[in-house]
Amino acid sequence: MKKVSIKDVALKAGVSIASVSYVLNNRTDSRIGKETIDKVRKAADELNYRPNNIAKSLKTQRTFTIGLIVADIANPFFSQIARIIEDEAKKKGYTLIIGSSDENNEKFESLIELFSDRQVDGLIIAPVENSELYMEKIIRQKIPFVFIDRYLENVKASGIRINxxxxxxxxxxxxxxxxxxxxxxxxxxxxxxxxxxxxxxxxxxxxxxxxxxxxxxxxxxxxxxxxxxxxxxxxxxxxxxxxxxxxxxxxxxxxxxxxxxxxxxxxxxxxxxxxxxxxxxxxxxxxxxxxxxxxxPLAEIGKEALKQLHLKIEDPSAPVANIVVDASxxxxxxxxxxxx
The missing domain is CATH 3.40.50.2300 (Response regulator)
Known part of the structure; x- marks a missing residue:
């Protein structure tokens, strides 16, 4: 059976290949009307279109996955943050992979190694205590990352936390x-x-x-x-x-x-x-x-963390941004x- 291509979706929807690419990669903006978006998604569903992620990764040198390392996924604070980041990541075309360090250095380091092996495009990290040397290693490897909820005094990195x-x-x-x-x-x-x-x-x-x-x-x-x-x-x-x-x-x-x-x-x-x-x-x-x-403000924290990471992925030279938001x-x- 012939694999359905993006060209097939464009023909069925009656729109350009570029429009299909924008819609299926969640890159829609004001230039793409709702009617076009609906047409493309309907055509893709009817044709049972599945993107070729391997080809996409080879072309862009990106996997469109990001890793999130929280301190304790059983804690409602982190589970809610994870859900918010997952929703925001999806909007930008990323798949989120989540790991819980349980405040354990060994587990924290193994999670970063795992995500690195999976070639994630970037990391959102709640660092554990005494992890400064390991984070410096991540910086040398040029893996984009941002801190969330907490920070490390001797590690120069973007992050978001409360006052x-x-x-x-x-x-x-x-x-x-x-x-x-x-x-x-x-x-x-x-x-x-x-x-x-x-x-x-x-x-x-x-x-x-x-x-x-x-x-x-x-x-x-x-x-x-x-x-x-x-x-x-x-x-x-x-x-x-x-x-x-x-x-x-x-x-x-x-x-x-x-x-x-x-x-x-x-x-x-x-x-x-x-x-x-x-x-x-x-x-x-x-x-x-x-x-x-x-x-x-969990929603603000989660959205800002994803925003900062996406910026780092798109522009590795982007300046460090330490954002402090107000709790109440x-x-x-x-x-x-x-x-x-």
Missing amino acids: NYDISFAATEHLIAGGRKNIVLVAYNTTLPHLTERTLGFTDALKKHDLAFNDASVISVNINSIDADIDFALTTLLNDNNKPDALFFTSNKLAVSGLKNLMKRTVKIPEDIAVIAFDETEAYELFSQSVSYIRQ LHIGQTSNPKTP
Whole structure:
């Protein structure tokens, strides 16, 4: 059976080969009318047209695939980001391949090797801790990439992230304005800059309002033992004479673990302890009180990441662009003001 060509589609649709190429490669713009687009797609469907991707790759020296490496695909933050990037990639004619590093350096490096072997046109990366040397290798290999959600201080690369310091400062001030004076931050034990910025925003807000800050003001949690570490810390804190009156969790996974632990201990939220967290998750709906959280503009982050990567693929000499977008506070019941 003769393979259907782009010329066959053009003849059936009654349009030019160039128009068919634009439509089937998702490169439509204002020059291509909706009627033409519909005609081409209808003709392609009726002829059961399938593009010759091998020939296309040989001609363009591109595979029209991109790789996305997230820290944890099970985290709603990253799964939603992945969906947004996939939709945006499709609009530009790319197929998205997704990998999850699980914050593991070895897995992170193996994913990059895999994507490199697959000859992806570029990468969108949430880098893991201590991956600077490996990222320098990627730069030397001239693989286009952009960072998402986080960055590495010593790696010069384009990326998009939120205003971690400012929004953390604002969240802490929100708790202070509600009469909370003994606030404890629950954070990962990490050197990743975007997370240390959240801690710095918290501590600076305490200093601004002359509130006490000591070693007990920040709970450091190992990402591989979240429940155990939070349970141990809360046992210590709640048995202290100077109990916290607010907890600020720097991720949704930490928040869900902490809220479950507080419920098990029958701690009243927000009467006894107010709670605010980074990022939203459907798991918050399981709690009787609506959770206060920091909302990241996921659609903007995902779209901008794809836009920046596409620019790098089209023009490898494009200047480095570090884009910071604003997150916002979503105030629920868990951070209600302290009652007298």
